[in-house]
Amino acid sequence: MTNTLLTIEKLEVVYHRAVTAVQGITLAVDTGRIVALLGTNGAGKTTTLRAISGFLGLDDARVTEGAINFKGERIENRLPHENTRRGIVLVPERDKVFPNLTVAENLVVPVPRGTTAIERRRREALVYQFFPQLGALRNRIGGLLSGGERQMLALASALVCRPELLLVDELSLGLAPVVVDDLLRRLAEIRRELGITILIVEQSATVALEIADYGYVMENGRIVLDGTAERLRRHPDIQEFYLGLKSGERRSYREVKQYRRSRRWYG
Ligand SMILES: Nc1ncnc2c1ncn2[C@@H]1O[C@H](COP(=O)(O)OP(=O)(O)OP(=O)(O)O)[C@@H](O)[C@H]1O
Ligand SMILES: [Mg+2]
Structure with missing residues:
Protein backbone atom coordinates (compact mmCIF):
# COMPACT_ATOMS: atom_id res chain seq x y z
CA MET A 1 0.00 0.00 0.00
CA THR A 2 1.33 3.43 -0.83
CA ASN A 3 1.53 6.04 1.82
CA THR A 4 0.78 9.63 0.86
CA LEU A 5 3.10 12.19 2.43
CA LEU A 6 1.70 15.37 0.89
CA THR A 7 -1.65 16.21 -0.62
CA ILE A 8 -2.80 19.48 -2.10
CA GLU A 9 -6.52 19.97 -2.61
CA LYS A 10 -8.07 22.69 -4.73
CA LEU A 11 -5.34 25.13 -3.74
CA GLU A 12 -5.69 28.76 -4.76
CA VAL A 13 -2.95 31.35 -4.20
CA VAL A 14 -3.29 35.10 -4.73
CA TYR A 15 -0.48 37.71 -4.83
CA HIS A 16 -1.12 41.24 -3.51
CA ARG A 17 -4.87 40.42 -3.20
CA ALA A 18 -4.98 40.77 -6.99
CA VAL A 19 -3.04 38.19 -9.03
CA THR A 20 -4.33 34.61 -8.85
CA ALA A 21 -1.20 32.54 -9.56
CA VAL A 22 -2.53 29.11 -8.59
CA GLN A 23 -6.12 28.31 -9.50
CA GLY A 24 -7.43 25.24 -7.68
CA ILE A 25 -4.72 22.62 -8.13
CA THR A 26 -4.96 19.11 -6.66
CA LEU A 27 -1.98 16.77 -6.40
CA ALA A 28 -0.46 14.04 -4.23
CA VAL A 29 3.09 12.99 -3.40
CA ASP A 30 3.60 9.47 -2.04
CA THR A 31 6.32 8.71 0.51
CA GLY A 32 9.68 7.84 -1.04
CA ARG A 33 8.69 8.99 -4.51
CA ILE A 34 10.13 11.62 -6.82
CA VAL A 35 7.33 13.73 -8.28
CA ALA A 36 7.86 16.35 -11.01
CA LEU A 37 5.87 19.56 -11.37
CA LEU A 38 6.36 20.78 -14.95
CA GLY A 39 5.33 23.86 -16.87
CA THR A 40 6.61 26.94 -18.64
CA ASN A 41 7.23 30.50 -17.38
CA GLY A 42 4.64 31.81 -14.98
CA ALA A 43 2.70 28.53 -14.74
CA GLY A 44 2.62 28.75 -10.93
CA LYS A 45 5.25 26.13 -10.04
CA THR A 46 7.36 28.30 -7.73
CA THR A 47 4.23 29.69 -6.11
CA THR A 48 3.09 26.12 -5.36
CA LEU A 49 6.44 25.30 -3.71
CA ARG A 50 6.27 28.56 -1.73
CA ALA A 51 2.79 27.61 -0.53
CA ILE A 52 4.00 24.17 0.61
CA SER A 53 7.10 25.54 2.38
CA GLY A 54 5.31 28.51 3.94
CA PHE A 55 7.26 31.26 2.15
CA LEU A 56 4.22 32.97 0.59
CA GLY A 57 4.06 35.79 3.13
CA LEU A 58 7.43 37.19 2.05
CA ASP A 59 5.93 37.96 -1.37
CA ASP A 60 2.62 39.28 -0.06
CA ALA A 61 0.77 36.19 -1.27
CA ARG A 62 -1.94 34.17 0.47
CA VAL A 63 -3.66 30.82 0.21
CA THR A 64 -7.24 31.90 -0.42
CA GLU A 65 -8.83 28.48 -1.02
CA GLY A 66 -8.06 24.81 -0.52
CA ALA A 67 -5.77 22.79 1.70
CA ILE A 68 -2.24 21.43 1.98
CA ASN A 69 -1.84 18.27 4.08
CA PHE A 70 1.54 17.00 5.23
CA LYS A 71 1.52 13.72 7.15
CA GLY A 72 -2.17 14.21 7.86
CA GLU A 73 -1.83 17.75 9.22
CA ARG A 74 -3.07 20.96 7.58
CA ILE A 75 -0.06 23.20 6.91
CA GLU A 76 -1.24 25.85 4.43
CA ASN A 77 -0.95 28.64 6.98
CA ARG A 78 2.22 27.57 8.74
CA LEU A 79 5.38 29.67 8.91
CA PRO A 80 8.52 28.58 7.04
CA HIS A 81 10.52 27.61 10.14
CA GLU A 82 7.63 25.47 11.43
CA ASN A 83 7.53 23.58 8.15
CA THR A 84 11.32 23.14 8.11
CA ARG A 85 11.17 21.70 11.62
CA ARG A 86 8.48 19.29 10.46
CA GLY A 87 10.70 18.10 7.62
CA ILE A 88 9.77 20.23 4.60
CA VAL A 89 12.88 21.83 3.11
CA LEU A 90 12.99 24.06 0.03
CA VAL A 91 15.90 24.53 -2.36
CA PRO A 92 14.77 27.84 -3.89
CA GLU A 93 14.95 29.04 -7.46
CA ARG A 94 17.12 32.04 -6.58
CA ASP A 95 19.41 33.01 -3.65
CA LYS A 96 20.34 29.40 -3.04
CA VAL A 97 23.47 30.03 -0.95
CA PHE A 98 24.91 32.77 1.25
CA PRO A 99 27.40 34.42 -1.13
CA ASN A 100 29.54 35.99 1.63
CA LEU A 101 29.93 32.83 3.69
CA THR A 102 32.28 29.93 3.02
CA VAL A 103 30.98 26.53 1.93
CA ALA A 104 31.54 25.18 5.47
CA GLU A 105 29.69 28.14 7.01
CA ASN A 106 26.83 27.73 4.54
CA LEU A 107 26.44 24.17 5.81
CA VAL A 108 26.40 25.19 9.49
CA VAL A 109 23.81 27.97 9.25
CA PRO A 110 20.75 25.78 8.45
CA VAL A 111 21.37 23.30 11.29
CA PRO A 112 18.97 24.15 14.14
CA ARG A 113 20.37 25.43 17.40
CA GLY A 114 20.40 22.75 20.06
CA THR A 115 21.47 19.98 17.64
CA THR A 116 23.96 17.73 19.48
CA ALA A 117 27.60 17.53 18.38
CA ILE A 118 27.17 13.88 17.36
CA GLU A 119 24.14 14.73 15.25
CA ARG A 120 26.00 17.68 13.67
CA ARG A 121 28.84 15.37 12.65
CA ARG A 122 26.35 12.85 11.28
CA ARG A 123 24.75 15.53 9.13
CA GLU A 124 28.13 16.78 7.94
CA ALA A 125 29.10 13.23 6.99
CA LEU A 126 25.96 12.97 4.87
CA VAL A 127 27.00 16.05 2.91
CA TYR A 128 30.40 14.64 2.04
CA GLN A 129 28.90 11.22 1.27
CA PHE A 130 26.65 12.65 -1.44
CA PHE A 131 28.76 15.67 -2.43
CA PRO A 132 32.42 14.73 -1.86
CA GLN A 133 33.67 17.67 -3.99
CA LEU A 134 32.37 20.11 -1.39
CA GLY A 135 35.12 18.87 0.96
CA ALA A 136 37.83 20.44 -1.21
CA LEU A 137 35.77 23.63 -1.47
CA ARG A 138 35.17 23.99 2.29
CA ASN A 139 36.88 27.38 2.58
CA ARG A 140 35.69 28.79 -0.74
CA ILE A 141 33.28 31.75 -0.53
CA GLY A 142 29.78 30.79 -1.73
CA GLY A 143 29.66 33.67 -4.22
CA LEU A 144 32.75 32.35 -6.01
CA LEU A 145 31.35 28.88 -6.74
CA SER A 146 30.43 27.78 -10.26
CA GLY A 147 26.75 27.31 -11.03
CA GLY A 148 26.98 23.54 -10.59
CA GLU A 149 28.94 23.82 -7.33
CA ARG A 150 26.43 26.35 -6.04
CA GLN A 151 23.53 24.01 -6.82
CA MET A 152 25.41 21.20 -5.06
CA LEU A 153 25.89 23.42 -2.00
CA ALA A 154 22.20 24.35 -2.09
CA LEU A 155 21.19 20.67 -2.09
CA ALA A 156 23.74 19.94 0.66
CA SER A 157 22.39 22.83 2.78
CA ALA A 158 18.94 21.27 2.45
CA LEU A 159 20.30 17.84 3.37
CA VAL A 160 21.73 19.06 6.71
CA CYS A 161 18.15 20.00 7.69
CA ARG A 162 17.31 16.24 7.48
CA PRO A 163 14.26 16.72 5.23
CA GLU A 164 11.45 14.24 4.86
CA LEU A 165 10.15 16.17 1.87
CA LEU A 166 12.69 17.97 -0.29
CA LEU A 167 11.33 20.65 -2.64
CA VAL A 168 13.72 21.50 -5.48
CA ASP A 169 12.97 24.52 -7.68
CA GLU A 170 14.64 24.52 -11.14
CA LEU A 171 17.67 22.37 -10.49
CA SER A 172 18.75 22.66 -14.13
CA LEU A 173 18.48 26.45 -14.52
CA GLY A 174 21.52 27.82 -16.37
CA LEU A 175 23.56 24.62 -16.03
CA ALA A 176 25.23 22.51 -18.72
CA PRO A 177 23.46 19.18 -19.44
CA VAL A 178 26.38 17.13 -18.11
CA VAL A 179 26.23 19.02 -14.79
CA VAL A 180 22.45 18.56 -14.63
CA ASP A 181 22.81 14.80 -15.22
CA ASP A 182 25.31 14.57 -12.39
CA LEU A 183 23.01 16.47 -9.99
CA LEU A 184 20.02 14.30 -10.99
CA ARG A 185 22.02 11.16 -10.29
CA ARG A 186 22.80 12.44 -6.80
CA LEU A 187 19.18 13.35 -6.14
CA ALA A 188 18.14 9.83 -7.15
CA GLU A 189 20.82 8.44 -4.78
CA ILE A 190 19.59 10.64 -1.93
CA ARG A 191 16.07 9.31 -2.45
CA ARG A 192 17.25 5.70 -2.71
CA GLU A 193 19.63 5.70 0.24
CA LEU A 194 17.88 8.07 2.65
CA GLY A 195 14.28 7.45 1.56
CA ILE A 196 13.70 11.19 1.20
CA THR A 197 10.60 12.14 -0.82
CA ILE A 198 11.30 14.73 -3.53
CA LEU A 199 9.08 17.21 -5.35
CA ILE A 200 11.04 18.66 -8.24
CA VAL A 201 9.93 21.71 -10.23
CA GLU A 202 11.28 22.08 -13.77
CA GLN A 203 10.57 23.82 -17.04
CA SER A 204 12.42 21.00 -18.75
CA ALA A 205 10.35 17.81 -18.98
CA THR A 206 13.33 15.84 -20.25
CA VAL A 207 15.29 16.70 -17.12
CA ALA A 208 12.58 16.06 -14.55
CA LEU A 209 11.04 12.95 -16.08
CA GLU A 210 14.45 11.30 -16.15
CA ILE A 211 14.31 10.64 -12.41
CA ALA A 212 10.64 11.20 -11.50
CA ASP A 213 8.12 8.44 -10.87
CA TYR A 214 5.12 10.66 -11.51
CA GLY A 215 4.55 14.08 -13.04
CA TYR A 216 2.06 16.95 -13.18
CA VAL A 217 2.01 19.59 -15.91
CA MET A 218 0.87 23.08 -14.91
CA GLU A 219 -0.23 25.95 -17.06
CA ASN A 220 -1.73 29.29 -16.04
CA GLY A 221 -2.13 28.12 -12.46
CA ARG A 222 -3.91 24.87 -13.35
CA ILE A 223 -2.86 21.27 -13.74
CA VAL A 224 -3.55 20.32 -17.34
CA LEU A 225 -2.07 16.81 -17.42
CA ASP A 226 -0.68 14.21 -15.02
CA GLY A 227 0.54 10.64 -15.11
CA THR A 228 3.44 8.27 -14.49
CA ALA A 229 6.76 9.57 -15.79
CA GLU A 230 6.77 6.80 -18.37
CA ARG A 231 3.32 7.75 -19.66
CA LEU A 232 4.21 11.45 -19.76
CA ARG A 233 7.47 10.80 -21.63
CA ARG A 234 5.52 8.97 -24.34
N1 LIG B 1 5.95 38.33 -6.02
C1 LIG B 1 4.99 38.30 -6.95
N2 LIG B 1 4.08 39.28 -7.04
C2 LIG B 1 3.09 39.26 -7.96
N3 LIG B 1 2.90 38.26 -8.84
C3 LIG B 1 3.77 37.24 -8.80
C4 LIG B 1 4.86 37.19 -7.86
N4 LIG B 1 5.55 36.06 -8.06
C5 LIG B 1 4.94 35.43 -9.08
N5 LIG B 1 3.88 36.12 -9.52
C6 LIG B 1 2.97 35.74 -10.62
O1 LIG B 1 2.40 34.48 -10.35
C7 LIG B 1 2.37 33.68 -11.54
C8 LIG B 1 3.10 32.37 -11.29
O2 LIG B 1 4.47 32.63 -11.04
P1 LIG B 1 5.49 31.50 -10.59
O3 LIG B 1 6.75 32.19 -10.22
O4 LIG B 1 4.86 30.63 -9.58
O5 LIG B 1 5.67 30.69 -11.95
P2 LIG B 1 6.68 29.53 -12.33
O6 LIG B 1 5.88 28.41 -12.87
O7 LIG B 1 7.58 29.23 -11.20
O8 LIG B 1 7.51 30.20 -13.54
P3 LIG B 1 9.06 30.08 -13.93
O9 LIG B 1 9.20 28.78 -14.66
O10 LIG B 1 9.30 31.25 -14.81
O11 LIG B 1 9.87 30.12 -12.67
C9 LIG B 1 2.96 34.53 -12.64
O12 LIG B 1 1.93 35.10 -13.36
C10 LIG B 1 3.75 35.58 -11.91
O13 LIG B 1 3.81 36.77 -12.63
MG1 LIG C 1 9.57 29.37 -10.92
Missing part, protein backbone atom coordinates in the same frame (compact mmCIF):
# COMPACT_ATOMS: atom_id res chain seq x y z
CA HIS A 235 2.55 11.35 -24.32
CA PRO A 236 2.20 13.00 -27.75
CA ASP A 237 1.06 16.29 -26.22
CA ILE A 238 4.15 16.46 -24.01
CA GLN A 239 6.42 15.58 -26.90
CA GLU A 240 4.86 18.18 -29.14
CA PHE A 241 4.73 20.78 -26.38
CA TYR A 242 8.37 20.35 -25.46
CA LEU A 243 9.47 19.96 -29.03
CA GLY A 244 7.85 23.36 -29.51
CA LEU A 245 10.11 24.61 -26.74
CA LYS A 246 13.19 23.08 -28.28
CA SER A 247 12.65 24.79 -31.60
CA GLY A 248 12.71 28.09 -29.73
CA GLU A 249 9.05 28.86 -30.25
CA ARG A 250 7.50 29.11 -26.84
CA ARG A 251 4.09 27.65 -27.56
CA SER A 252 1.81 27.00 -24.63
CA TYR A 253 0.39 23.60 -23.86
CA ARG A 254 -3.08 24.91 -24.58
CA GLU A 255 -1.98 26.31 -27.94
CA VAL A 256 -0.53 22.93 -28.86
CA LYS A 257 -3.80 21.28 -27.84
CA GLN A 258 -5.73 23.73 -29.99
CA TYR A 259 -3.31 23.24 -32.82
CA ARG A 260 -3.68 19.44 -32.58
CA ARG A 261 -7.44 19.76 -32.40
CA SER A 262 -7.62 22.12 -35.36
CA ARG A 263 -5.49 19.72 -37.40
CA ARG A 264 -7.78 16.86 -36.40
CA TRP A 265 -10.91 18.78 -37.22
CA TYR A 266 -9.97 20.82 -40.20
CA GLY A 267 -6.72 19.41 -41.51
